[in-house]
Amino acid sequence: MIDIAQQIAAFNTGRDPERLAMKYKLMRTSPFVFLRGTCHLFYARLPAGSVLDTSPTVWICGDMHLENFGSYKGDNGLIYFDINDFDEACLAPSLFELIRLLTSVLVGASDLNVSRAEALALCHTAVDAYAAALSVGKARWIEEETSTGMVRDLFDALHARTRVDYLNRRCELKGKRRVLRIDGKKALPVDDSTREKVTAFMDDFASHLETPGFYRVLDVARRIAGTGSLGVDRYVMLVEGKGSPDGNYLLDLKQALPSSVVPHVKTKQPKWASEAQRVVAVQHRVQAVSQAFLHSVEHEKRPYVLRGLQPSEDRVALSSWDGKLPRLEAVVNSMAELCAWAQLRSGGREGSAIADELIAFGSRKDWQLPLIELATQCETQIAADWKTYCDAFDGGAFKVEVKA
Template identity: 75%
Template sequence: MPDVAQIISAFNAGRDPERLAMKYKAMRGSPFVFLRGTCHLFYERLPRDKVLDNAPPVWICGDMHLENFGSYKADNRLIYFDNNDFDEACLAPGLYELVRLLTSVLVGASALKLSRAQALALCHTAVDAYGAALAFGKARWIETETAVGMVRDLFDGLASRTRIAHLDRRTTLKSKARMLKVDGKKALPVSDERRAAVTGFMNRFAASEANPDFYRILDVARRIAGTGSLGVDRYVILVEGKGSPDGNYLIDLKEALPSSVAPHVGTPQPKWRSEAERVVDIQRRNQAVSQAFLHAVDFNQRSYVLRSLQPSEDRVALSDWDGKLSRLEAVINSMAELSAWAHLRSGGRQKSSIADDLIAFGNRRDWQAPLIELATQCAAQVAADWKTYSEAYDRGAFDLPVKA
């Protein structure tokens, strides 16, 4: 029997202890947060099943779950709703993606106050929507005019929020100059050495851009965001943008680590120049329009992804389903369709399946029920692993030395 605590500790070795302690504490909170924080463990524990391995190979995001979808401003300055996390992206049978989404529905049911029957109904919604979108064979996208239900509610809320308000939430304004809020919730301080290193990197990056002044750095802090990636080297950077103080922009700089999914799939992976190139290239292939400022860069002799900062609040408030299952069904339907559209959009690239193969798979009716059954097994495994983790956490197995 594998030692769950040892697997988790080994995987997270070398991360920033201050943020890693936050991750471990959050994972103790619920099985769903534990699922979010242990993508590597999920795929290590995933049974090798022919229903998975017989699915066509596609470019997957790798960490598909209910909270890895959100809105973002694209490089055409329009706002879209889509999958927004590609850290674990790789080439794999498409149902590796979907089984994690279904598992997240089942594991998250308790937090959403869903009955078992309701959670299973949502799983059926997801597999039906994914299959139908593949069978239709045309990739689409979700923007303001095409959004429905709670996704449309998210867009409506975004319309009333200004970029200045976003800056005000993350910065303080003194004498017409902004500085990042280092509040221990969204950001932590950086050392003088790290500040100088990030500033030097941004100066070099800016020199290669058409408008170098846009990227002039005003402030930098260690960023706190997500669950699975907490502890990975990551920064929030305040730049001049279109002019101080209200034209400033927030940039995210995050180290790209190897996909924790790829070792657990039998699909041969292409050679990438860097892990950041893998993340950025697959994100560009899968999204209808790429996120603003998205770049694969080298910093500190390692590989990083540079992109616009995406506020964590720009996600659907799933808890607002108000007891109306149809509201959740519409969101799950959208998530499953987005997954299928991403697979169609990126088809035929570096040995991923062409549209004809995906259309044929979408028309098949032999994988849906076995996939849901497999997801129920995965959900039970996650619950058992979380219990084991919680006992180890409570014994102090995950205590870390954190600097004052």
């Protein structure tokens, strides 16, 4: 029997205590947040010999759920809506991706005020959308012109955003220069030694670029973002950009850890130069257009992913479905289609299935109902695991000592 408290504590060993305490507190709030924070536990719980093993091998993001899709500016200057988290990316059976998405729909139903019947209906439509997209065999994408419903609402809202507004939310002015806002919600302070090391890293990285002055570091803080990765070594940097104060840019530097999915798949994985290379390479393969400014780097002899933070980066406000199920169905269907398109787009790369195999699988009908049944089993397991976690948390098992 799995000791839930022990597994979670062991997985999170070595993380920054202040942000880890935030993670543990968040995971106590609902089963859906618990699901987001325990990807490693989800895959450890999947039964062997299930319908999952009948699906073709593909590149997956590894942590597919309702909150891991969003908007971003591509390296061609256009804004897209796509999968946006690849920390757990690896080669795996294609249904590993979909089972986690379906489970997130069922587990997240309460947070979204969706009934049990509505959540199951969403699962059925998602499976249908995924299968249909695979069977067509052509990878597509979602940009503003092809978006609808709540995704279109997101694109429309982005028009009103400016870099100055974005900087004002994340920074504060001290005279004529900006500094990062240390609010305990988006950012925490760094000590002088860490600031010097991160600045020196960025100076060295920028020295190899055409415009090193653009990346001159003005300020550094520990970044607070996500749920599963809270506590991982991560920084936000304010850099000069196109000129202070309103032309500044924000960068994210995040340590890349091994995929928590890999120990639970039989598929042989490629040999990567680093975990950061894995994350960035898979992201390049599966996204229709790669995110602007995305690099695998090394800092303090450890792998990190360096990327830009953008005003155009956001998620769909799923709570705004306003009781109109078709609005929510459209978003979930888009997510399922994006899963299929990502798998088609990255097909035939280092062991992943080619399009013909994926088309054939999408045309089959024997895996769809068993997959939904498996998702309901996963939902039940997560509810039980969350209850166990809550009891342990309330009993003080996850108390983290944070130094003043």
